[in-house]
Amino acid sequence: MAKAGEKSGGSGxxxxxxxxxVADPQEAAVAGDGATEGGVQPPKATAFPxxxxxxxxxxxxxxxxxxxxxKQQQRKEKLIAKKKLKKEREALGDKAPPKPVPKTIDxxxxxxxxxxDPNDEEVAYDESTDEFAPYxxxxxxxxxxxxxxxxxxxxxxxxCQQLSTVIPNSHVYYRRGLALKKIIPQCISRDFTDLxxxxxxxxxxxxxxLSHLPNGPTAHFKxxxxxxxxxxxxxxxxxxxxxxxxxxxxxxTRLGHSIGRMFASLFPHNPQFIGRQVATFHNQRDYxxxxxxxxxFKSEKKVGIQELGPRFTLKLRSLQKGTFDSKYGEYExxxxxxxxxxxxxxxxx
Amino acid sequence: xxxxxARRYHVWVGTETGILKGVDLQRKHxxxxxxxxxxxxxxxxSVLCWGAGGETQILVGCTDRMVRCFNTEEGAxxxxxxxxGGEGAFRGLAQAEGMLITCxxxxxxxxxxxxxKEAPSDPLLELKVxxxxxxxxxxPARPHVVATGGKENALKVWDLQRPEEPLFRAKNVRNDWLxxxxxxxxxxxxxxxxxxxxxxxxxxxQVRVYDPTSPQRxxxxxxxxxxxxxxxxxxxxxxxxxxxxxxxxQLAEIDFRQGRLLGCLRGxxxxxxxxxxxPSRPLLASCGLDRVLRIHRIRRPRGLEHKDELExxxxxxxxxxxxxEVDELWASLEAAAKxxxxxxxxxxxxxxxxxxxxxxxxxxx
Numbered sequence: 214m215a216k217a218g219e220k221s222g223g224s225g226x227x228x229x230x231x232x233x234x235v236a237d238p239q240e241a242a243v244a245g246d247g248a249t250e251g252g253v254q255p256p257k258a259t260a261f262p263x264x265x266x267x268x269x270x271x272x273x274x275x276x277x278x279x280x281x282x283x284k285q286q287q288r289k290e291k292l293i294a295k296k297k298l299k300k301e302r303e304a305l306g307d308k309a310p311p312k313p314v315p316k317t318i319d320x321x322x323x324x325x326x327x328x329x330d331p332n333d334e335e336v337a338y339d340e341s342t343d344e345f346a347p348y349x350x351x352x353x354x355x356x357x358x359x360x361x362x363x364x365x366x367x368x369x370x371x372x373c374q375q376l377s378t379v380i381p382n383s384h385v386y387y388r389r390g391l392a393l394k395k396i397i398p399q400c401i402s403r404d405f406t407d408l409x410x411x412x413x414x415x416x417x418x419x420x421x422x423l424s425h426l427p428n429g430p431t432a433h434f435k436x437x438x439x440x441x442x443x444x445x446x447x448x449x450x451x452x453x454x455x456x457x458x459x460x461x462x463x464x465x466t467r468l469g470h471s472i473g474r475m476f477a478s479l480f481p482h483n484p485q486f487i488g489r490q491v492a493t494f495h496n497q498r499d500y501x502x503x504x505x506x507x508x509x510f511k512s513e514k515k516v517g518i519q520e521l522g523p524r525f526t527l528k529l530r531s532l533q534k535g536t537f538d539s540k541y542g543e544y545e546x547x548x549x550x551x552x553x554x555x556x557x558x559x560x561x562x
Numbered sequence: 563x564x565x566x567x568a569r570r571y572h573v574w575v576g577t578e579t580g581i582l583k584g585v586d587l588q589r590k591h592x593x594x595x596x597x598x599x600x601x602x603x604x605x606x607x608s609v610l611c612w613g614a615g616g617e618t619q620i621l622v623g624c625t626d627r628m629v630r631c632f633n634t635e636e637g638a639x640x641x642x643x644x645x646x647g648g649e650g651a652f653r654g655l656a657q658a659e660g661m662l663i664t665c666x667x668x669x670x671x672x673x674x675x676x677x678x679k680e681a682p683s684d685p686l687l688e689l690k691v692x693x694x695x696x697x698x699x700x701x702p703a704r705p706h707v708v709a710t711g712g713k714e715n716a717l718k719v720w721d722l723q724r725p726e727e728p729l730f731r732a733k734n735v736r737n738d739w740l741x742x743x744x745x746x747x748x749x750x751x752x753x754x755x756x757x758x759x760x761x762x763x764x765x766x767x768q769v770r771v772y773d774p775t776s777p778q779r780x781x782x783x784x785x786x787x788x789x790x791x792x793x794x795x796x797x798x799x800x801x802x803x804x805x806x807x808x809x810x811x812q813l814a815e816i817d818f819r820q821g822r823l824l825g826c827l828r829g830x831x832x833x834x835x836x837x838x839x840x841p842s843r844p845l846l847a848s849c850g851l852d853r854v855l856r857i858h859r860i861r862r863p864r865g866l867e868h869k870d871e872l873e874x875x876x877x878x879x880x881x882x883x884x885x886x887e888v889d890e891l892w893a894s895l896e897a898a899a900k901x902x903x904x905x906x907x908x909x910x911x912x913x914x915x916x917x918x919x920x921x922x923x924x925x926x927x
């Protein structure tokens with residue numbers, strides 16, 4: 214029987230092609246009349262009914278065989294097309310059309326109307342008189358209080374300690390079940406400028422509340438992918454006491470500007486370049502990646518970097534005007550998944 | 563700016579940086595007007611109201627206790643006057659029969675003569691309504707009647723011709739199920755047209771209706787919406803419902819005859835600061851802390867009509883849109899925008915919707 218021959222032929226992979234080619238006329242006999250299947254087989258072989266697709270073959274092994282054969286054919290065709298294109302490009306030389314840029318979600322991003330134009334005076338005025346103005350006018354220098362949610366476990370405690378080495382002039386305090394609304398007036402009276410609360414759930418840190426103190430906005434982030442220092446591979450030695458530089462990438466919209474300024478106001482103004490340390494807040498697709506590196510210039514163009522300190526990813530959940538008051542405070546921006554996440558190419562930061 | 567009688571601004575918005583913006587919805591363009599030419603945060607707009615003479619003048623109350631008069635036809639600020647007395651920002655501004663009524667946060671309600679602009683004269687009448695006022699609203703039918711309310715400041719209706727005692731002083735509701743006193747925080751007040759009733763929305767997410775004509779001083783109807791303080795309210799043109807907004811940017815239409823939630827409007831990302839309905843058409847303008855002015859269609863179908871980025875945190879105020887040419891407004895939705903504003907997205911979402919029609923042009927009442 215044709216089918217028995219097929220089964221025995223289906224053993225080795227190498228034998229597949231030849232056996233399949235041989236099996237074709239038999240399959241044609243079995244399947245009956247009709248057109249070829251996708252024009253893949255040699256014309257003499259097949260006679261499949263029109264509109265037949267491989268997925269309609271009931272026999273799993275034969276179906277798999279046909280599919281593998283089809284895939285190999287596709288790969289071959291693709292390789293041939295690529296080689297042809299390459300040859301054409303080489304033949305044209307300088308006159309070749311530029312290579313088409315592949316579409317990524319980042320370059321298909323829906324243009325956001327709130328993207329800040331660098332020449333916009335209204336936004337410039339707004340930023341020069343907002344709550345971060347004292348920091349950016351060098352009237353105050355940052356003093357940070359880092360704490361956690363109540364009864365933190367080891368990972369969170371270590372993260373706070375490592376954060377305090379990364380952020381200069383920061384102090385870690387144990388949260389003894391105190392209410393944030395009571396902590397905040399005390400911080401203000403002791404001249405703290407920012408409050409960071411690392412929220413913990415099931416022994417891992419999963420949230421961050423960053424509140425700028427005298428009366429400034431409060432940002433609530435979701436934190437994920439936290440890696441402590443010992444979990445980072447090929448890392449350098451512990452960070453020194455030098456004030457790091459900061460890199461804020463890709464905060465383009467008005468909301469992004471506010472958040473970027475919030476991060477910038479955590480660090481003192483004059484970075485000490487001797488320390489060669491840099492903290493990066495990189496925004497991509499609304500996720501903010503925090504990294505802390507030490508760099509060294511090996512020559513004018515080559516840099517080597519070592520990752521030091523902790524690394525985590527943040528996603529903004531809400532930005533509230535005023536200090537922490539989740540019940541009665543007014544929100545400047547709230548993330549609403551069902552309304553804002555409808556398009557995969559629209560981002561808000 | 564050139565004479566702007568040709569340019570008709572549909573919505574006026576005041577901002578926290580002291581700029582008054584006129585938004586032209588047909589051309590999808592906003593123009594800035596400032597008193598001094600430079601934005602100033604000290605002159606942040608706290609209240610807006612229409613001045614005398616139809617819709618040609620706007621009175622702008624700023625945090626530096628100046629009330630500035632803006633002429634919409636000329637497109638310029640005309641005069642200003644200082645209104646001292648009391649502390650805090652303006653919470654209410656109204657115009658009646660040649661008089662200017664102002665109310666500030668600390669509870670000092672003053673009536674000024676509106677002719678002498680520059681010289682800060684003494685007020686004609688000064689009334690103390692209690693500290694912590696959040697809103698003062700004038701009755702459109704009876705210009706000498708105002709209502710005030712605020713945080714721990716119960717709703718009171720005053721007649722300015724007899725200022726010794728309020729016409730109506732609301733009583734707090736009964737203690738709740740734990741026998742605790744229910745706190746009071748009236749954030750916005752409206753007089754219901756066609757009757758003497760008042761409707762307020764509170765910071766404890768309640769919407770209450772009061773009837774001064776009934777012997778009951780407690781609210782006649784009370785409903786709650788959401789879990790966040792309601793900051794702004796607007797009466798719909800139909801006359802049976804209000805739209806309230808809270809600090810999270812949720813807008814809801816509530817029927818105040820039955821106390822039922824009719825539906826929600828989506829789109830806002832930040833706290834709502836001001837809402838205004840069009841006097842005749844089912845359109846609602848909303849602005850808030852997310853710096854965007856949105857025009858919503860309230861019914862048939864409920865959705866976002868138009869969105870305009872204004873780049874300033876918008877404080878209270880918008881003025882009701884003027885009556886614009888009907889067909890041109892509808893037709894302008896496809897017009898090329900100056901600032902690359904998005905097309906009106908018809909997000910349909912409403913529990914309890916009425917029968918929806920696809921074609922928007924058929925919905926003009």
